[in-house]
Amino acid sequence: MRRQFLAFATMNLILLDEEDFVTDSRVCLIGRRRDHILNVHRAVIGDELRVGLLNGLMGCGRILSVTDQGLEIETSLDQQPPEPLAVTLLLALPRPKMLRRILQSVSSLGVKKMFLINSYRVDKSFWGSPVLQSEKLQEQLVLGLEQGIDTILPEIHLCPRFKPFVEDRLPDIVRGTTAYVAHPGVESACPHDFNKPATLAIGPEGGFIPYEVEKLQNCGFIPISLGERILRVETAVPVLLSRLI
Amino acid sequence: MRRQFLAFATMNLILLDEEDFVTDSRVCLIGRRRDHILNVHRAVIGDELRVGLLNGLMGCGRILSVTDQGLEIETSLDQQPPEPLAVTLLLALPRPKMLRRILQSVSSLGVKKMFLINSYRVDKSFWGSPVLQSEKLQEQLVLGLEQGIDTILPEIHLCPRFKPFVEDRLPDIVRGTTAYVAHPGVESACPHDFNKPATLAIGPEGGFIPYEVEKLQNCGFIPISLGERILRVETAVPVLLSRLI
Numbered sequence: 001m002r003r004q005f006l007a008f009a010t011m012n013l014i015l016l017d018e019e020d021f022v023t024d025s026r027v028c029l030i031g032r033r034r035d036h037i038l039n040v041h042r043a044v045i046g047d048e049l050r051v052g053l054l055n056g057l058m059g060c061g062r063i064l065s066v067t068d069q070g071l072e073i074e075t076s077l078d079q080q081p082p083e084p085l086a087v088t089l090l091l092a093l094p095r096p097k098m099l100r101r102i103l104q105s106v107s108s109l110g111v112k113k114m115f116l117i118n119s120y121r122v123d124k125s126f127w128g129s130p131v132l133q134s135e136k137l138q139e140q141l142v143l144g145l146e147q148g149i150d151t152i153l154p155e156i157h158l159c160p161r162f163k164p165f166v167e168d169r170l171p172d173i174v175r176g177t178t179a180y181v182a183h184p185g186v187e188s189a190c191p192h193d194f195n196k197p198a199t200l201a202i203g204p205e206g207g208f209i210p211y212e213v214e215k216l217q218n219c220g221f222i223p224i225s226l227g228e229r230i231l232r233v234e235t236a237v238p239v240l241l242s243r244l245i
Numbered sequence: 246m247r248r249q250f251l252a253f254a255t256m257n258l259i260l261l262d263e264e265d266f267v268t269d270s271r272v273c274l275i276g277r278r279r280d281h282i283l284n285v286h287r288a289v290i291g292d293e294l295r296v297g298l299l300n301g302l303m304g305c306g307r308i309l310s311v312t313d314q315g316l317e318i319e320t321s322l323d324q325q326p327p328e329p330l331a332v333t334l335l336l337a338l339p340r341p342k343m344l345r346r347i348l349q350s351v352s353s354l355g356v357k358k359m360f361l362i363n364s365y366r367v368d369k370s371f372w373g374s375p376v377l378q379s380e381k382l383q384e385q386l387v388l389g390l391e392q393g394i395d396t397i398l399p400e401i402h403l404c405p406r407f408k409p410f411v412e413d414r415l416p417d418i419v420r421g422t423t424a425y426v427a428h429p430g431v432e433s434a435c436p437h438d439f440n441k442p443a444t445l446a447i448g449p450e451g452g453f454i455p456y457e458v459e460k461l462q463n464c465g466f467i468p469i470s471l472g473e474r475i476l477r478v479e480t481a482v483p484v485l486l487s488r489l490i
Contacts (some may be wrong), residue, residue, distance in 0.1 A: 010450050012475050082473040105480040148474040192438040192488075205255050228327040229393040230257045235350040235483050242484040243437075 011036050013149045014061060015142055016075070017054045027051075027061070027072040037063070037071060052077050052151040054142075079143045081151045085110035086197045087244055088173060092119035092204035093160075094233050096129040100140050102234050107144025109241055115173070116223055117159045119212055121204040127160050166215045174199045174220055182240055183207060183223040190224045194244045202236055256281050258394045259296045259306060260387055261320070272296075272306070282308075282316060296320050297396040299387075326396045330355035331442045332489055333418060337364040337449035338405075339478050341374040345385050347479050348401075352389025354486055357399045360418070363407045364457055366449040372405050391485040411460045418445045419465055426461045427485055428452060428468040435469045439489045447481055 014037065020027040029037070037043045045063050051073065052058035059077035066072075093116045094102060106114060118127070131137060137156050145151060159165040179199040180190065184207055201208075201216055208216070213223060231239060259282065265272040274282070290308050296318065297303035304322035311317075338361045339347060351359060363372075375381060379442045382401050390396060404410040423443040425435065429452055446453075446461055453461070458468060477483060 010475070010477065027389065101479075104478065108474060108476055108480060109484075110474060147477055149472065162364055227354060229353060229395065230255070232350065232392055234346075235353060238480050238483045239354075239487040242487040 003030065008031070011040070011146045012050065013071075013146050013151075014049050014051045015054055015146050015151065016051055022072075025075050026064070027073050029073065030070045034071040036064065039187075049073070050149065051077070052081065052145075052149075053077055054145075054151055055153055056151055057081070058151055068181060082110060082149070083114040084152060085241065085245055086195075087111060087178075087241060088177065088197075088199045089114045089237075089241075090117055090173075090199065090201040091115070091233070091237070092117055092202065092208070093122045093126050094204065095123065095126055096131040097231075098234050099126075099129075099131055102237055103137065103140035103156075104144040104147065105234070105238055106241075107141040108148030109144075109151075109238065110148060111241070112152060112154045114154055115157045115159050115165070117165055117201075118162045119204050120209045121206045124198055127158075132158060161213060163215070166219060169217045170216075179216075179219070179221040180224045180240075180244075181208065181213060181221040182225065182236060183213055184225050184230050186223040186225045188222065188224050190240055190243045192243055198244050200240055200244065201243060202233060202240065205233055256285065256391045257295065258303065258391050258396075259294050259318075260299055260391050260396065261296055262299045262439055267317075271299045271309070272318050272320060273467075274318065279316040283311065294318070296322070297326065297390075297394075298322055299390075299396055300398055300406050302326070303396055305392070308346075308353045327355060327394070329357040329397060329488065330490055331422075331440075332356060332486060333358045333360070333422065333442075333444045334355045334482075334486075335360045335362055335444065335446040336443055336478070336482070337362055337447065337453070338367045338371050339449065340368065340371055340479055341376040343477075343479050344371075344374075344376055347482055348382065348385035349389040350479070351394065351486075352386040352395075352399050353393030354464075354483065355384050355393060355395060356486070357397060357442050359399055360402045360404050360410070362404045362410055362446075365407075365454045369427065372403075377403060407457065408460070411464060415461075415464045424461075424464070424466040425469045425489075426453065426458060426466040427481060428458055429470050429472065431468040433467065433469050434487055435471055435488045437488055443487065443489050447478060447485065450478055 016027050022028050047063050049061045051061035057077040059081045059156055061073040061075045064072040064074050089111050141154050177197040177199045181201040261272050267273050292308050294306045296306035302322040303324045303326055306318040306320045309317040309319050334356050386399050422442040423479045426446040
């Protein structure tokens with residue numbers, strides 16, 4: 001009897017990169033992924049696992065050997081990753097601990113383009129957090145891909161200055177999409193099942209300040225709310241994405 | 246200039262209980278709420294805050310005095326709390342750390358009835374966690390009410406035995422509702438904007454086992470999925486609730 005107890009994020013897909021390949025189809029894994037396959041999946045020689053190449057195809061892998069040096073898997077990659085979510089996310093930089101969880105959930109939900117932006121209510125110290133180093137960001141996004149069964153790494157852009165971002169870059173970002181800004185207290189509700197390309201801006205805890213909402217509105221953003229209740233950012237992100245898609 | 250930096254959950258409503266009242270309309274707060282009002286809201290004498298009585302009305306409070314002994318607020322409670330969410334939630338007991346966050350988010354979203362149930366893939370040790378003590382559960386639910394601006398404490402029921410729960414109690418729970426069980430891989434998608442009384446069952450990481458899904462189906466539950474992606478429980482909960490409501 002094999003039970004799959006999952007320490008933290010679930011590795012529903014073993015994500016490979018080019019460097020893991022020792023032949024055209026065979027990989028040798030060490031470290032975190034090897035340990036997870038052996039200790040969490042409790043996989044043994046001959047077992048099949050779902051695998052995928054970062055930014056490439058997904059498929060099946062069969063465990064060939066397990067040694068202290070590594071775990072060898074024969075892969076066969078022939079499936080396309082799932083369709084990306086047609087939502088570009090603008091998120092006022094949350095505090096680092098919450099950012100990590102949000103990155104994972106956003107990545108598992110299939111968001112492929114995300115801008116971490118500044119806002120008056122973003123604590124300036126957050127911009128100095130080591131979580132924003134690109135390899136740390138990638139680490140969280142990869143956890144989300146492994147969870148959500150996807151291979152396409154989301155793009156993240158750091159935009160520590162609100163005004164130049166909104167004035168110089170945002171018009172290009174929103175082009176061809178319907179743009180919404182979540183703003184508690186406004187009348188119009190977040191649409192259900194919108195299912196067309198969208199840009200979604202979510203403010204910090206406490207919300208965007210009126211000046212910021214106005215700047216976003218000048219750029220075509222429609223303020224929407226989720227009713228009377230005010231949600232934490234990490235709850236609002238999946239709630240809003242789920243409504244739109 | 247007063248900025249509202251928020252350490253953790255946002256206290257968008259100061260939740261009072263009967264014991265806080267020193268006269269019919271005046272409360273004296275000490276501890277966590279006093280500190281939050283002074284240090285996070287940076288409120289001063291004369292400021293107005295949103296307040297609410299646990300399981301009662303909401304309204305406005307004006308700060309009368311601040312001393313080391315406590316913070317006195319004159320309250321005027323005349324508003325109904327928001328409508329409860331018409332979804333009863335059945336959740337396979339998650340690991341304690343995740344449970345805390347889920348309780349907060351579920352409470353902030355307006356769920357008022359929740360059953361933490363067992364499942365084959367729930368680690369038995371989770372049932373021994375101190376988080377399940379009723380005062381600890383209430384602590385997290387209160388944080389969610391303060392965040393979501395609501396006063397009605399959700400009911401939580403602990404159901405550590407799956408079969409007796411499903412056979413003896415579940416038929417009464419689902420009566421008058423449409424019941425859904427989230428089960429990755431099934432064809433039918435979670436409905437959008439369902440907006441009628443519903444019961445929603447969400448399994449553990451790794452999902453309910455087929456026997457459990459069958460037992461739920463016998464009780465009238467309809468398996469639904471969220472597409473190809475597999476979400477962590479703490480992401481799936483807001484995503485599914487948001488779809489239904």
